[in-house]
Amino acid sequence: MFFDSALDDTNALSVIDPVLRDIAGWGAEVRRAGMAAADALAEIDRDDRPRAVVAGGPNGRLFRAVLEPICPVPFVAWPHTGLPGWAGPLDLVIVVCPGGVGEEELSAVAEARRRGCALLVAAPVDSPVYDAAQGRGTTFVPAGSLDPTAVAVPVLGALHRMGLGPETDAPAVADALDDVAERCGPGVPSDRNPAKELALVLADANPVVWGGSVLAARAARRVADALRSASGRPVVAGDDDQIVPLLQAAPEPDVFADPFEDGATAARPTLVILDDGAEESSGGPARARLEAAAEQGSVRVQQVRAVDGPGIGRFAALLATGRFAAAYLALGLGRPA
Structure with missing residues (x-):
């Protein structure tokens, strides 16, 4: 059973406060790392x-x-x-x-x-x-x-x-993480909080996580690990060739099932799409295949977007949102965060 009210209950949220503070402090960690390296970077010549x-x-x-x-x-x-x-x-x-x-x-x-x-x-x-x-x-x-x-x-x-990689600005990455912390923090109500919304969507589901770009796919694997630990359920991350068959084989939803009866329903998959603004994540053929398979299997689709800032910043923002969601999912399920 999932306790929806715990996600907006101050006393309940205090249980996972150390975890939430750790995630919210990620932007500060990036700033510290950038400041420590500033002098060394200034001396590097091509x-x-x-x-x-x-x-x-x-x-x-x-x-x-x-x-x-x-x-x-x-x-x-x-x-x-x-x-x-x-x-x-x-x-x-x-x-x-x-x-x-x-x-x-x-x-x-x-x-x-x-x-x-x-x-x-x-x-x-x-x-x-x-x-x-x-x-x-x-x-x-x-x-x-x-x-x-x-x-x-x-x-x-x-x-x-x-001359070997893209421009990467530590303050911009930190700003992206601070934005996630502000939007996904415990004081933001569930109806305006992307991480709490994702946790509610996954309350009785087996998540299937997909990211279309190389970076989003890496974020998907790490988000899947966090959700698996939070829920104790099978969580899959993979490419479209691996995920499409899972969506097509999803059991038919039983509209007459009683969700309060133990064993009344088997957990169904929910497709979580991580969109980092890359063409493959935003509207490529792989995503079209996944969305078609989800529609065919009556599988719910939930999108997590992070499309601003440098590539590593978008990766970190997707991962931070997933980590927040995993903490809220564990809280609602009464599991250790």
């Missing part, structure tokens, strides 16, 4: 273009999602130990380690130094990763936050200065 860029460690896939469509050289995310066998002196290796200690990050840095690769490293000053990266050919960005996405913003700014 140098010779590398043969390829390798993002090592567990945070590489986010950089691939931002850079792969526009990077003028081949880009590889390498979430494994070490580096690809072909990486060498002509290549740039990116390593982001907000905590300054990480086995995969240290392995990537050590291997890059051994092979003579150029390095772009973000980590706390005087940390093990910082110490391991020191040397000629290393560009160091001080990590001003423990949040990987926040630290990724100034690293993307560094890559832009190197």
Whole structure:
């Protein structure tokens, strides 16, 4: 059973206050990371273009999602130990380690130094990763936050200065996150709060989350993880080829079922579309297929939009909205947020 009233009840909301404060503070984390890196970014000049860029460690896939469509050289995310066998002196290796200690990050840095690769490293000053990266050919960005996405913003700014990525402005990303916090905060009523609205829509549903662009698809996977943890239900994120069959196979809705009887109805899917303003998310063929399949299967469709600001800002705004919604969903279901 889902307790709708809890989403606008001050006492009930106090239970998840630490979680909500953490999400609302994401913009401040981005600002701190940007300020910590400002001096280092100002000293970066566009140098010779590398043969390829390798993002090592567990945070590489986010950089691939931002850079792969526009990077003028081949880009590889390498979430494994070490580096690809072909990486060498002509290549740039990116390593982001907000905590300054990480086995995969240290392995990537050590291997890059051994092979003579150029390095772009973000980590706390005087940390093990910082110490391991020191040397000629290393560009160091001080990590001003423990949040990987926040630290990724100034690293993307560094890559832009190197001529390898889009312009990324930390204040603009922080503003996008602050806007989500303002619109999705606990004091905003459910009828005007996108995150509470999404939680209400998903109260008795199995979410199916789709993002059309590369960044929106990555946000979809992380939102699905948050919703799965919040609800304890199966939550799917994937591309249209994976999701369309699920929508077409949705059980017929039973208009006579009593929602208060245990086991009266099986949870049906609800399609959650994350729209970051990219053509693929806003109106491409994949989205048309999904919406047609949802209509055929009488599946509800709920859209979450974040179409202003830089790409990483839209990604973060979609993810923040999903995190808020997951917290409210857990509260309504009486589960830990």
